[in-house]
Amino acid sequence: MSEEIRMFFxxxxxxxxxxxxVEDRTLSRSTVRCCSNNSAGLESLLTxxxxxxxxxxxxxxxxxxxxQLCAEMHAILARRQLSPNVTRLDVLAPRIAxxxxxxxxxxxxxxxxxxxxxxxIADADANxxxxxxxxxxxxxxxxxxxxxxxxxSISDLVGPLGHPTEMIESGAALCVGGxxxxxxxxxxxxxxxxxxxxxxxxxxxRSREWVVFEEELRRLGPVEVCTDDGSYGRKGFVTxxxxxxxxxxxxDIVYAVGPVPMMRAMANLTRSFGVRTIVSLxxxxxxxTGMCGGCRVSVGNETRFACVDGPEFDGHQVxxxxxxxxxxxxxxxxxxxIACADGDxxxxxxxxxx
Amino acid sequence: xxxxxxxQQRLRIRRQNMPEQDSARRAANFEEVNLGFSEQLALLEAxxxxxxxxxxxxxxxxxxxxxxxxxDLLAKGKISQAAQSLLCDNALPSITGRVCPQETQCxxxxxxxxxxxxxxxxxxxxxxxxxxxxxxxxxxxxxxxPTGKRVAVVGSGPAxxxxxxxxxxxxxxxxxxxxxxxxxxVLVYGIPEFRLPKKIVAQEVRRLEEAGVKIECNVVVGRxxxxxxxxxxxxxxxxxxxxxxxxxxxxPGENLKGVxxxxxxxxxxxxxxxxxxPRTDTPILRGQRVAVVGGGNVAMDSVRTAKxxxxxxxxxxxxxxxxxxxxxxxxVKHAEEEGVQFHFLAAPMEVVGNDKRWVSGLRCLRMKLxxxxxxxxxxxxxxxxxxxxxxxxxxxxAVGTRANPLLTSTCPELKLNRQGNVLxxxxxxxxxxxxxxxxxxxxxxxxxxxxxxxxxRAARAIDDYLNKSTTI
Numbered sequence: 001m002s003e004e005i006r007m008f009f010x011x012x013x014x015x016x017x018x019x020x021x022v023e024d025r026t027l028s029r030s031t032v033r034c035c036s037n038n039s040a041g042l043e044s045l046l047t048x049x050x051x052x053x054x055x056x057x058x059x060x061x062x063x064x065x066x067x068q069l070c071a072e073m074h075a076i077l078a079r080r081q082l083s084p085n086v087t088r089l090d091v092l093a094p095r096i097a098x099x100x101x102x103x104x105x106x107x108x109x110x111x112x113x114x115x116x117x118x119x120x121i122a123d124a125d126a127n128x129x130x131x132x133x134x135x136x137x138x139x140x141x142x143x144x145x146x147x148x149x150x151x152x153s154i155s156d157l158v159g160p161l162g163h164p165t166e167m168i169e170s171g172a173a174l175c176v177g178g179x180x181x182x183x184x185x186x187x188x189x190x191x192x193x194x195x196x197x198x199x200x201x202x203x204x205x206r207s208r209e210w211v212v213f214e215e216e217l218r219r220l221g222p223v224e225v226c227t228d229d230g231s232y233g234r235k236g237f238v239t240x241x242x243x244x245x246x247x248x249x250x251x252d253i254v255y256a257v258g259p260v261p262m263m264r265a266m267a268n269l270t271r272s273f274g275v276r277t278i279v280s281l282x283x284x285x286x287x288x289t290g291m292c293g294g295c296r297v298s299v300g301n302e303t304r305f306a307c308v309d310g311p312e313f314d315g316h317q318v319x320x321x322x323x324x325x326x327x328x329x330x331x332x333x334x335x336x337x338i339a340c341a342d343g344d345x346x347x348x349x350x351x352x353x354x
Numbered sequence: 355x356x357x358x359x360x361x362q363q364r365l366r367i368r369r370q371n372m373p374e375q376d377s378a379r380r381a382a383n384f385e386e387v388n389l390g391f392s393e394q395l396a397l398l399e400a401x402x403x404x405x406x407x408x409x410x411x412x413x414x415x416x417x418x419x420x421x422x423x424x425x426d427l428l429a430k431g432k433i434s435q436a437a438q439s440l441l442c443d444n445a446l447p448s449i450t451g452r453v454c455p456q457e458t459q460c461x462x463x464x465x466x467x468x469x470x471x472x473x474x475x476x477x478x479x480x481x482x483x484x485x486x487x488x489x490x491x492x493x494x495x496x497x498x499x500p501t502g503k504r505v506a507v508v509g510s511g512p513a514x515x516x517x518x519x520x521x522x523x524x525x526x527x528x529x530x531x532x533x534x535x536x537x538x539x540v541l542v543y544g545i546p547e548f549r550l551p552k553k554i555v556a557q558e559v560r561r562l563e564e565a566g567v568k569i570e571c572n573v574v575v576g577r578x579x580x581x582x583x584x585x586x587x588x589x590x591x592x593x594x595x596x597x598x599x600x601x602x603x604x605x606p607g608e609n610l611k612g613v614x615x616x617x618x619x620x621x622x623x624x625x626x627x628x629x630x631x632p633r634t635d636t637p638i639l640r641g642q643r644v645a646v647v648g649g650g651n652v653a654m655d656s657v658r659t660a661k662x663x664x665x666x667x668x669x670x671x672x673x674x675x676x677x678x679x680x681x682x683x684x685x686v687k688h689a690e691e692e693g694v695q696f697h698f699l700a701a702p703m704e705v706v707g708n709d710k711r712w713v714s715g716l717r718c719l720r721m722k723l724x725x726x727x728x729x730x731x732x733x734x735x736x737x738x739x740x741x742x743x744x745x746x747x748x749x750x751x752a753v754g755t756r757a758n759p760l761l762t763s764t765c766p767e768l769k770l771n772r773q774g775n776v777l778x779x780x781x782x783x784x785x786x787x788x789x790x791x792x793x794x795x796x797x798x799x800x801x802x803x804x805x806x807x808x809x810x811r812a813a814r815a816i817d818d819y820l821n822k823s824t825t826i
Contacts, residue, residue: 095578109535113627115635116535141635156535158572286626286636289533289574290758291543291598292618296609303602303609308760322609325711329611333637340632 087146094129103165134183171252178258208232267315277315377691400429410463416807437486451480498525511539513594513793516809576761597794607705612713616752641748648752781815
């Protein structure tokens with residue numbers, strides 16, 4: 001596969017040269033090799049239709065100013081602000097776009113010295129070779145990610161990781177999303193609907209502008225929106241709306257993704273109805289392959305690794321208190337990191353040495 | 355004149371010591387501890403080698419480096435030839451010269467060890483390899499014509515890199531898949547900077563790339579590609595993805611905030627450069643009092659890292675005694691010099707936390723050594739009523755790793771043992787034709803050099819296999 005790409009670039013050398021602005025010298029062997037180095041990134045360009053498309057991407061990579069790494073980068077194809085602090089990035093990752101399944105995630109590392117961050121794949125377009133990542137800006141790393149503009153790129157992107165979502169083949173599913181968690185619920189609802197499962201969704205946010213993926217979910221079935229302040233849809237928590245739906249009966253399975261307190265509340269609610277409930281967990285993670293064990297969670301009193309055993313688990317078995325507690329482990333560091341990014345590294349260092 | 359010494363003269367030379375960074379200074383930085391021989395020291399040490407007719411040292415080396423030959427060339431001042439000789443036997447000498455347990459391999463076999471001290475083979479290997487890195491010419495054009503055969507290597511740790519280098523030299527097109535964002539495997543995420551500078555790993559990797567090896571990072575075989583897919587696209591596959599699943603102690607409190615697996619602790623510091631936080635983005639808890647459970651090299655790496663992160667006290671908690679420590683002697687010595695404490699004959703029973711669920715201590719039980727267990731080591735037995743509390747705010751669990759099922763679970767036909775390690779025959783071939791395996795995924799947690807030995811053997815076997823499949 002990679003061989004063909006090399007051929008392609010060698011063959012198209014004058015064209016490629018002009019794109020990346022190398023005029024006086026021929027492409028060095030290492031540049032060519034680099035370009036064909038990463039099938040996950042460049043396999044892609046071949047599957048994309050039309051030279052114009054190709055030209056567009058190559059040019060974008062050029063503008064990032066890191067030509068020698070172009071093939072290993074994952075270009076941002078589109079960016080959309082979904083709510084005040086939630087951004088959708090469509091990222092070039094053709095292999096992952098082809099094979100990803102609902103519930104799976106990727107780990108991204110924006111650049112040298114950046115953190116590795118797990119992000120659920122919210123959507124994918126196999127033809128365009130892109131995946132959608134929905135990112136809530138909370139710390140320095142996520143802030144930098146959502147600041148990316150089309151044409152810029154992410155240095156490292158690996159996946160798809162984790163187990164695909166446990167599906168049902170028929171019946172009715174209730175999909176509950178809170179805040180940015182709705183983006184994680186979306187691919188699950190999509191896959192369920194495709195199988196012919198009846199999908200109803202309940203999604204929530206602080207207020208109207210914090211509600212995401214409503215339109216996408218409406219295409220799959222009825223959606224009830226809840227806002228904390230009542231500025232849109234029903235005033236109150238998603239659990240209130242979910243209780244009514246469950247009271248009415250006929251729900252075979254519940255998928256709930258959102259902030260930990262919301263998932264805990266949903267699991268407590270569905271437990272009383274005896275309805276199986278899948279939650280998607282987002283603990284601190286580094287490698288995503290089971291190597292570090294940082295993402296361990298207690299499920300049914302067993303220690304499980306969210307990256308390889310999850311990220312989705314039976315919500316009735318998850319120890320949410322421990323999860324929430326472990327998620328707070330680096331809270332102080334996040335502030336230092338932001339302080340340092342804002343130009344006050346001394347403050348950051350003081351805090352870290354104190 | 356070098357090379358013209360009599361045996362008597364050689365015997366009179368004493369083993370040269372490795373120059374080291376001062377222990378107080380180095381305990382506060384991440385720079386390399388061992389500074390390397392000067393030319394003078396290296397030549398003096400090389401003259402200690404008696405050039406045995408039947409060199410036992412070679413038999414002690416898992417990759418069979420022709421030790422007397424490179425030492426002889428070095429002693430004669432032919433360092434360039436010495437380097438060639440060494441590189442021909444060992445793909446990563448700058449690395450093995452630093453991390454090999456020579457004292458239990460080549461050096462333990464050295465005849466000079468009987469009456470005085472063995473030749474410092476490891477230090478000499480490092481000297482020659484470092485010279486070669488500093489005096490590298492243009493990349494050698496491959497003399498072997500391309501065979502047209504394609505080999506996939508899963509994992510870019512010591513086994514994978516060694517196999518990749520050997521296979522490329524034999525004219526095969528090699529692609530190495532690495533799950534992390536940087537190649538090197540345990541050399542990058544596990545072994546700390548102060549023992550193996552990452553620059554050296556990067557240089558060795560670049561040398562392989564110059565020799566035609568393709569390395570693709572960010573590919574998790576078992577997820578991004580499955581093993582059956584690789585078998586379709588390649589003529590042979592070498593699985594060397596390591597033993598990447600951390601083992602925990604299974605005691606209460608292990609999920610408290612402040613408990614790390616050694617894998618996580620070291621990965622944060624080494625791969626993610628958390629020691630430079632907040633200049634880098636990945637944080638690490640810098641404990642004031644750090645307890646590291648375990649007695650192997652990974653435990654020593656962790657505890658010495660803790661010291662460098664500024665811990666007031668950094669202690670090893672090990673259930674046997676000093677004599678049973680599996681770590682290299684040099685690592686234990688360095689740790690002691692740097693002020694690491696050792697709690698021997700102590701077994702953790704519980705990680706204790708405060709009201710905010712942060713680690714506050716490790717509750718341990720005193721042990722005594724009993725009769726030997728099946729492995730031949732004395733079995734530690736608890737002394738009833740001997741509980742004690744070791745106050746600490748970070749606990750690092752370094753009690754071993756298991757096989758990672760991520761790849762193997764996507765290919766049920768691949769035969770495994772009960773621990774989940776891949777079963778191989780004498781040639782390193784698995785139950786699937788054309789699929790070979792080596793390193794920790796076969797052995798369980800072992801050493802860099804044993805993994806390299808597997809890589810070397812597998813490369814030879816893969817080459818045979820590919821040649822055979824051509825003639826058929």
